[in-house]
Amino acid sequence: MKRILLPLFVTVLCVSCAGDEGIPVYRQPERSVDERVEDLLRRMTFEEKVLQLNQYIVGLNTNVNNIGKQIEEVPGGIGSVIYFSDNVTLRNELQRKAVEQTRLGIPVLFGFDVIHGFRTIYPIPLAQGCSWNPALVGELCAVAAREARLSGTDWTFSPMIDVSRDARWGRVAECYGEDPYCNAVMGVASVRGYQGDDLYLTDRVAACAKHYVGYGMSQGGRDYTATDISMQLMWDTYLPPYKACVEAGVETVMSAFNDINGVPATANSYFLTEILKQRWGHRGFVVSDWNAVEQLVAQGHARDRKEAAWRAFTAGVEMDMKDDCYRSFFPELLAEGKISEKAVDDAVARILRLKFRLGLFERPYTDSLPETERILTPEARQAAERLAEESMVLLKNNGILPLSGVRDIAVIGPMARERYHLLGSWRCHGRAEDAQSLYEGLQQEFGGSASLHYAAGCDFDGADRSGFSLARRVALQSDVVLLCLGERAEWSGENASRSTLALPAIQQELAEELARCGKPLIVVLSNGRPLDLSRLEPLADAMLEIWQPGVSGGSPMAGILSGRVNPSGRLCMTFPRSTGQVPIFYNSRPSARPDQGHYQDIDESPLYEFGHGLSYSHFVYGELESEAEEITSDKLFTVKISVTNVSDVDGYETVHWFVSDPCCSITRPVKELKHFEKRLVRAGETETFAFTIVPARDLAYVDAAGNPLLEAGEFRIGVKDRSLCVHLK
Numbered sequence: 001m002k003r004i005l006l007p008l009f010v011t012v013l014c015v016s017c018a019g020d021e022g023i024p025v026y027r028q029p030e031r032s033v034d035e036r037v038e039d040l041l042r043r044m045t046f047e048e049k050v051l052q053l054n055q056y057i058v059g060l061n062t063n064v065n066n067i068g069k070q071i072e073e074v075p076g077g078i079g080s081v082i083y084f085s086d087n088v089t090l091r092n093e094l095q096r097k098a099v100e101q102t103r104l105g106i107p108v109l110f111g112f113d114v115i116h117g118f119r120t121i122y123p124i125p126l127a128q129g130c131s132w133n134p135a136l137v138g139e140l141c142a143v144a145a146r147e148a149r150l151s152g153t154d155w156t157f158s159p160m161i162d163v164s165r166d167a168r169w170g171r172v173a174e175c176y177g178e179d180p181y182c183n184a185v186m187g188v189a190s191v192r193g194y195q196g197d198d199l200y201l202t203d204r205v206a207a208c209a210k211h212y213v214g215y216g217m218s219q220g221g222r223d224y225t226a227t228d229i230s231m232q233l234m235w236d237t238y239l240p241p242y243k244a245c246v247e248a249g250v251e252t253v254m255s256a257f258n259d260i261n262g263v264p265a266t267a268n269s270y271f272l273t274e275i276l277k278q279r280w281g282h283r284g285f286v287v288s289d290w291n292a293v294e295q296l297v298a299q300g301h302a303r304d305r306k307e308a309a310w311r312a313f314t315a316g317v318e319m320d321m322k323d324d325c326y327r328s329f330f331p332e333l334l335a336e337g338k339i340s341e342k343a344v345d346d347a348v349a350r351i352l353r354l355k356f357r358l359g360l361f362e363r364p365y366t367d368s369l370p371e372t373e374r375i376l377t378p379e380a381r382q383a384a385e386r387l388a389e390e391s392m393v394l395l396k397n398n399g400i401l402p403l404s405g406v407r408d409i410a411v412i413g414p415m416a417r418e419r420y421h422l423l424g425s426w427r428c429h430g431r432a433e434d435a436q437s438l439y440e441g442l443q444q445e446f447g448g449s450a451s452l453h454y455a456a457g458c459d460f461d462g463a464d465r466s467g468f469s470l471a472r473r474v475a476l477q478s479d480v481v482l483l484c485l486g487e488r489a490e491w492s493g494e495n496a497s498r499s500t501l502a503l504p505a506i507q508q509e510l511a512e513e514l515a516r517c518g519k520p521l522i523v524v525l526s527n528g529r530p531l532d533l534s535r536l537e538p539l540a541d542a543m544l545e546i547w548q549p550g551v552s553g554g555s556p557m558a559g560i561l562s563g564r565v566n567p568s569g570r571l572c573m574t575f576p577r578s579t580g581q582v583p584i585f586y587n588s589r590p591s592a593r594p595d596q597g598h599y600q601d602i603d604e605s606p607l608y609e610f611g612h613g614l615s616y617s618h619f620v621y622g623e624l625e626s627e628a629e630e631i632t633s634d635k636l637f638t639v640k641i642s643v644t645n646v647s648d649v650d651g652y653e654t655v656h657w658f659v660s661d662p663c664c665s666i667t668r669p670v671k672e673l674k675h676f677e678k679r680l681v682r683a684g685e686t687e688t689f690a691f692t693i694v695p696a697r698d699l700a701y702v703d704a705a706g707n708p709l710l711e712a713g714e715f716r717i718g719v720k721d722r723s724l725c726v727h728l729k
């Protein structure tokens with residue numbers, strides 16, 4: 001009897017909340033989102049509310065004979081699905097079940113990992129960080145948002161802003177490197193690119209800052225392991241990118257897999273509620289990572305799935321991804337008083353708010369557009385090519401580049417004709433056939449002036465040397481050897497940790513074999529992490545890091561080799577001399593004995609430092625000039641430096657501005673990036689770069705409780721090897 005009466009009671013209540021024309025308030029787009037949320041929440045039963053807090057998966061394969069089964073298996077009122085397909089029909093059928101076959105018709109939120117492109121795959125985020133061009137990164141995220149939304153995905157689980165200093169960890173590919181400021185700036189650019197100013201538009205998606213927080217400190221670079229992070233390090237290194245993205249309006253945050261100092265991220269109320277919601281005022285919602293709620297059992301933090309559901313929800317995770325813990329145990333937890341309906345209401349309200357803001361109630365279905373209007377448009381490909389150009393880093397050049405006057409080019413190596421691996425990890429709906437190979441890029445660039453001679457030489461790994469002899473022959477008949485090496489796409493990304501950063505021995509042996517041919521050797525590298533290149537470097541006359549450039553990698557790479565493109569990428573993550581140096585990063589705290597304590601067997605410095613990257617231009621830096629030497633905390637001041645391009649080649653230069661605080665109550669890193677600017681400096685011309693310093697923003701530090709502190713004293717402002725001192729009174 002109670003069950004029958006309840007919907008009746010709820011219905012009576014609904015009629016009283018409808019507008020005067022009988023349309024429920026939540027169905028009136030002219031009403032405010034908060035009014036609509038409040039009205040809808042009032043109408044919902046507890047079961048309907050709990051369904052909104054769950055995310056299932058759909059579309060792992062869309063062969064027609066199991067579409068019906070997939071639709072049948074997913075409850076109509078489910079809050080969200082991870083939509084693995086780009087099949088609009090399936091998506092609309094699932095949405096129709098929610099909108100037309102449930103009591104309140106609440107649309108489903110379709111999410112997916114659109115990490116560096118939806119179908120037009122562009123460079124991996126680690127490469128994007130090396131472009132130092134946040135505007136261009138934001139432009140590509142807008143391209144990805146359009147392709148995703150027009151294909152039925154409303155929400156991307158991106159940007160990943162986990163500061164990473166251990167390249168053994170495969171997920172370094174997904175972030176913007178070792179620096180908090182770079183991750184913050186690129187993360188904000190991505191959020192704005194995805195979300196734009198109005199989520200209601202049909203070409204925007206909600207973004208998701210992940211993985212909150214400290215996932216990049218996974219022990220030994222092995223995925224899913226625990227992390228021990230001091231609260232000082234958490235506040236000055238791992239939290240800043242998230243704070244920046246929350247301030248930029250990121251709609252959602254994803255909780256991480258890692259245990260943080262004994263309390264897993266997915267059950268850590270200090271980060272999920274006290275900081276994210278109470279201190280930063282985040283009004284969106286937190287989604288757990290895949291099975292991360294259930295994994296609290298494996299992490300020794302919950303006896304069973306029910307306790308896991310309780311711990312995650314009460315800590316501040318609103319949506320449960322994939323493992324069905326919330327749906328399974330919330331009725332019991334409510335009956336036992338372990339969770340409150342008020343808390344459930346707050347969680348559901350956060351999810352409904354996003355659905356209203358996305359316009360899903362008014363436009364629940366995705367139009368079926370022809371592919372040519374939706375994906376891989378010429379404009380999208382061209383934008384991807386520009387970002388690939390700007391993210392490639394010329395690591396070494398003894399003068400052989402740009403090539404000139406070569407008639408025969410040997411193109412050798414396992415990456416030379418690859419397409420698939422150029423897409424990298426998290427390639428979303430990217431397809432190998434969409435990608436231009438390096439060889440094809442070379443053909444386009446040099447086809448009219450030189451002959452290309454190809455040999456695979458070897459595979460990415462293994463011990464088959466049978467291709468060496470042909471590779472030798474091809475090299476001996478050529479003027480120059482391009483050796484295309486690197487990593488398979490699967491060697492980086494999630495669950496892709498590697499114990500060494502060196503490439504497999506077979507690739508090194510091929511390089512040694514070719515170096516013995518006595519021809520200029522140019523190594524082109526496509527990989528998803530910093531590598532140990534210390535044995536390759538002496539063999540090469542030039543080395544070009546192209547990362548995993550996506551669909552348009554061949555032409556940018558060839559353009560750099562020919563000189564049509566002046567390389568402007570600069571490393572956002574340090575390249576060590578040896579895996580044994582890891583973790584190695586530029587912004588470490590000072591040593592007690594800077595000149596001692598080094599490894600006995602190798603040079604202490606990295607092979608290529610943060611910010612390294614060569615250009616065909618030659619930039620000469622002037623001296624730093626500051627408006628003031630005596631400063632006060634309430635006044636901005638500007639520091640300037642001139643950069644002159646003394647070459648005859650126009651080129652883009654990125655000026656990195658660092659701050660040092662040589663003496664502080666809490667020791668500071670030897671230097672910290674606080675500003676950067678990339679600008680074209682034409683041949684023979686001088687540009688003045690400036691950094692306007694806001695003391696409270698740029699000179700302050702945070703303590704272990706996240707309190708900003710600014711201490712009087714000396715500060716150094718640095719660019720390259722120059723620095724000047726200012727004194728804060």
Ligand code: GLC
Nearest residue numbers: 082113157210211289290494
């Ligand atoms: C994965 C990843 C996360 C991704 C999610 C959904 O395990 O950790 O980055 O967004 O699951 O695919």
